């Protein structure tokens with residue numbers, strides 16, 4: 070009796086498995102030989118399954134980004150297939166069409182679904198909704214606001230330098246990126262959220278906020294593939310007893326530090342600012358509002374009230390994430406290569422000495438005007454080269470081909486195709502930037518206007534078009550301020566044994582493989 074029942078069930082199981090295998094095989098065959106993208110060159114495995122991309126993210130760590138130039142070369146094509154329905158382009162005209170020509174292509178919802186339910190300026194895929202949010206926030210980023218932004222940045226840079234000076238006494242090695250992340254987090258919290266003090270303590274800069282960001286970056290594929298884990302994970306992180314997370318160092322640290330202290334801190338801050346804005350609305354209507362919250366709350370088309378704390382909270386967190394990692398990695402890159410080359414360091418120092426002579430007391434004098442920072446060509450070349458060689462956001466930011474389709478290099482990409490254009494690939498184009506792996510600020514200097522214009526077309530660290538970085542202008546001022554102040558104050562030396570180039574992985578933002586450590590000595 071039992072045997073006769075077992076037989077059919079195992080037979081059902083076998084048949085089920087066989088059918089599933091036949092179905093998968095049929096899907097793979099379709100993708101390889103009948104799919105509209107089947108003629109686009111690229112690795113066969115990439116055309117067959119999206120596990121190809123996941124493999125690089127999960128097993129190799131850091132994604133496919135740095136392999137892309139080699140793949141374009143290997144397949145000798147400006148368009149290659151990197152997943153069944155996803156192509157990568159290495160063609161400036163196609164880039165312009167997808168990213169800058171209006172209407173630009175929409176952000177790919179599947180990709181940004183790792184932030185499911187988080188409706189913010191960075192993550193929304195709806196152009197109308199995006200325009201409303203961006204217009205509401207834009208007034209905070211105008212050149213008129215730059216003096217305030219410069220002063221907040223300078224104040225924080227002075228503070229972090231104070232702590233670095235103390236903690237680096239007696240030749241202690243300092244992990245530069247850790248301090249720079251704390252600095253940029255506090256800078257963004259200060260400029261956009263009107264956060265009065267240190268959200269991340271300079272005394273203990275490797276805080277929960279920073280660890281949480283690293284965690285989200287490193288494991289972002291989990292959130293993208295299994296989005297329902299996000300709310301479950303956040304819930305567990307906030308309520309679970311510690312034994313659940315014992316053994317999971319990342320989770321444990323995130324749990325203890327991230328939600329409890331930093332999130333609560335931001336949440337509380339959102340509520341306070343929201344209440345303040347409402348209670349003093351009348352008087353404040355006369356003045357220019359100063360925070361992202363003020364901007365969103367006072368914008369009638371955004372339709373938000375201070376009770377929508379969650380929406381405010383989400384915008385705040387996304388701004389913090391977007392604004393923290395990128396300037397920090399760019400500054401780390403800049404310091405690494407400045408300190409690696411005596412020639413670069415000396416030339417930069419000469420330019421800064423000259424500035425000091427023109428403005429006794431230098432950048433910290435009360436009447437120093439931030440516009441002076443934009444008149445230092447070598448400094449500009451160094452920061453630009455840092456953004457070029459390691460674009461802070463280096464990899465895939467897929468868009469979706471609209472109903473018009475797109476023709477590129479005799480291939481037709483039908484509506485719905487995912488299309489990516491990694492900044493790293495354009496920044497390492499050997500024709501535009503010869504010897505692209507070399508850190509060479511001179512490539513930006515003494516160029517004809519035509520050459521420079523061409524280079525600028527391929528230079529896109531902040532992305533381009535309507536979804537380009539909203540914090541670009543303030544980032545330039547902030548990064549200049551940081552380089553000028555820290556190099557003016559300290560004699561800096563890299564720790565021994567660091568490699569000649571700064572290797573990195575793509576965790577959404579670039580993250581150095583080996584952390585540059587420095588010794589700092591106050592200049593006499």
Ligand code: HEM
Nearest residue numbers: 190191391392395396461462530531532536538539540544
């Ligand atoms: C070196 C500094 C920075 C770099 C290289 C950088 C790079 C980028 C890139 C490539 C994007 C496009 C992302 C996408 O297409 O999904 C972006 C968007 C964005 N960034 Fe930045 N960023 C920097 C600094 C900042 C700062 C300081 C802030 C905030 C204060 C900020 C806020 C944003 C926001 C809100 C967006 C979304 C804009 C939109 O969709 O309208 N970024 N950034």
